[in-house]
Amino acid sequence: MTFSVRMSRIKASGIRAVQKRIAGKEGMISFAAGLPDPELYPLEDLRKAADTMLEKEGAKAFAYGLTKGYGPLLDFLTDRMNNREGVECTKENICMLSGSQQGLGMAAMMFIDEGDVVITENPSYLGAINAFRPYGAEFKGVDTDDDGIVIEDLEKVLAETPKAKLIYVIPNFQNPTGKAWSLERREKFMEVVSKYDVVVVEDNPYGDLRFKGEQLPHLRALDKKGQVMYLGSFSKILSPGMRVAWACASPEVAKAIEELKETNDLQSPELTQMLTYYYLSMFDLEEHIREIQVVYKERCELMVEMIKEHFPPEIKYTDPEGGMFLWLELPEGLDSDKILDDAVAAGIAYIPGESFFSFEGVTNTIRMNFTMVKDEQIREGIRILGDVFKKYI
Ligand SMILES: Cc1ncc(COP(=O)(O)O)c(C=O)c1O
Known part of the structure; x- marks a missing residue:
């Protein structure tokens, strides 16, 4: 089968590579997700909306x-x-x-x-x-x-x-x-x-x-x-x-x-x-959005607080005002992809930042998700990750 030149330019996703590395591992705390929390989907309201829609629209x-x-x-x-x-x-x-x-x-x-x-x-x-x-x-x-x-x-x-x-x-x-x-x-x-x-x-x-x-x-x-x-x-x-x-x-x-x-x-x-x-x-979309904002705000603030407490001060981090992610910058020369092996062995996953660049070579960054982790996982996960980083810094 001969595919088009375009197909040869598609690059494997760095995110999927991490998902493979943690597949089947029990009890992982994952900061690698890129998803909104499914517990915040307005399921009951969507069910009512679907019932009304089917009744009226057939x-x-x-x-x-x-x-x-x-x-x-x-x-x-x-x-x-x-x-x-x-x-x-x-x-x-x-x-x-x-x-x-x-x-x-x-x-x-x-x-x-x-x-x-x-x-x-x-x-x-x-x-x-x-x-x-x-x-x-x-x-x-x-x-x-x-x-x-x-x-x-x-x-x-x-x-x-x-x-x-x-x-x-x-x-x-x-x-x-x-x-x-x-x-x-x-x-x-x-x-x-x-x-x-x-x-x-x-x-x-x-x-x-x-x-x-x-x-x-x-x-x-x-x-x-x-x-x-x-x-x-x-x-x-x-x-x-x-x-x-x-x-x-x-x-x-x-x-x-x-x-x-x-x-x-x-x-x-x-x-x-x-x-x-x-x-x-x-239903009131704006009200629903406010509920999501409250939960994500708490998780994000807790993550930042834990980072301040447990990460070596050499690690830079963003302190977002919204969204689903924060970003870590380790000291130059460190390789977040290699460190991920140690992190996964300790039960923690994250996404090494290199695949978010259109060129290769930036190896010292990390994307952290805060929407798919509960408070206890954030407390525990950031503490453990801090210990992993301290071995390198
Ligand atoms: C910046 C950005 N753009 C687009 C998308 C795709 O979103 P959608 O589900 O609307 O296709 C994502 C999904 O994570 C995203 O992060």
């Missing part, structure tokens, strides 16, 4: 629907984007997606030709890097500091990269670092990119999981030229398995997504879009 819930998406859900999202997310838009701007991951694959198909350059934050979401890679993208990374992407570096990269085609960023509680950009950084970023003919993909699956500080404008809200393709998702606030997400972009891009989607999967499942809509019309 066979319609199982039929084909429009490629662009289920009408009432599009209306709900248009309203929420305008009134809660501060993004002026109409239905013309929106197209439903089967997960925001589909939006990343579509951005790759729509915008990337062989040899085009994709600019990402350093590090970035490996699922995005892997979505862009098969289309022949080359990558340039721009560092981030505590306030977000470093503007001077971005300006330099843009000025010296005529083939820069797409900039992929996660301004809210980034996967993997948990960092969020400041208002000033968002404004400066838009000022700089507006001088170039580049598409900005603003990936925002974690924005609603802000448990500290104030909500800041999306890049799409600051976009005067229509160059931002915003991706939103219900995966982290409702259910990841329903695969309900959306793009909000210029009418031209939203139309292109719809056309491409028709060739890709015809439509996102009518059943889960409709169920999402029934849930949203019967």
